[in-house]
Amino acid sequence: MELISGVKKPYVWGSDTAIQEHFGIGDEGETLAEVWFGAHHLSPSRLVSDESEDPISLEDWIAADPEGTLGASVVERFGPRLPYLMKLIAPKRPLSLQVHPDRDRAQVMFEAEELAGIPLDAPERMYKDPNYKPEIIYALTKFEALGGFRAPRRIVEIFSDLDTELAIQIVSMLRAKPSPEGIRQVVDRLLSPQTTPAPAQVEATAAAMSDRLQAGISPSVRVDRIVTSLARMYPGDAGAVVAAMLNPVTLRPGEVLFTPPGGIHAYISGLGVEIMASSDNVLRAGLTEKHVDCQELLNCLDYVAAPPVRIAPEWVTDATQVFYAPVDDFELSVTRLGDPQPIPGHGGRIVLCIEGEAFLSDSETSQMRLTPGQAVFVRADKMPLYASGTGVIMQSDIP
Secondary structure (H helix, E strand, C coil): CEEECCEEECCCCEECCHHHHHHCCCCCCCCECEEEEECCCCCCCEECCCCCCCCCEHHHHHHHCHHHHHCHHHHHHHCCCCCEEEEEECECCCCCCEECCCHHHHHHHHHHHHHCCCCCCCCCCCCCCCCCCCEEEEECCCEEEEEEECCHHHHHHHHCCCCCHHHHHHHHHHHHCCCHHHHHHHHHHHHCCCCCCCHHHHHHHHHHHHHHHHHCCCCCHHHHHHHHHHHHHCCCCCHHHHHCCEEEEEECCCCEEEECCCCCEEEEECCEEEEEECCCCCEECCCCCCCCCHHHHHHHCCCCCCCCEECCCEECCCCEEEECCCCCCCEEEEEECCCCEECCCCCCEEEEEEECCEEEECCCCCCEEECCCCEEEECHHHCCCEEEECCEEEEEECC
């Protein structure tokens, strides 16, 4: 069992208070969007016990003994690498409108960008690794997001009373084809570089939504508020209109949202813990200052309308609930601590304290104390793991 560091990410959309106040990570007033715990090659955690000038990374430590750290079955399925990544995330302003690729597309495009000689840190580099990126978000506070397309008839309801050129086009296209193909045509029209509407058209539609919101005649107050806010932050960006086609999601503390590959989404505000396949492949189509490649996003996008996928927990003990994501790369468990108890789990595990005080021990390590924001990596060959205390811990492990 090794205490590991988190890697801070000061993205512009991050909060300057949330992670600091809840976890004691970062400086007062510092913009802090994410903190990574894992072994992704771009930003691996490091072993705190290594007091050298350049502490060993979790990535290298696992590579030195993959079967001991991960377990033989994990190495057989995923190779000698940790298959998941754990993050704290704190958006103060909306993230970009984005999609993550499936595994096949990620492998092909990563190799293509490698052959093209595009540096991994280049702004235009889209594929940082050959992996897909399904993910779950566990809300620590109220968490607002957008996820997946609404049904075509619901999209028509959103736009049908707006007397703007763009809204009339959207309604006409979806009434002609109230299907995934109709959604595809509308999104292509809005995002493809060859057909994207002029900024004035976008702003006119957003203004019309703001007007009906103020008049108290909105068919969806949440959608109109979101679009009005996005249009104010990103004037003329067609991504704000696409946002009106998506399902608004509000997570209460303790609730979990799953986003599959190809699922269009954007996180808006709140504080949470993310677990995902170990990847940093993000395809953006707007609502961002970062590199945008609308065509590549469209190549990966799933146009089928579906409600947001909320994962209900299964109580495996009186103290531990597990959120089983429909993928093989990771699962999430949450344990409310008390007297010493075994913590269920498989493979190499990362345990993060999110509340109070936790005391952990494995088959060889004497008791280790964790406070909020501290995390340990537990080797597969050091099970079982026991925990006690007055707090709450979260664990990412491998099914």
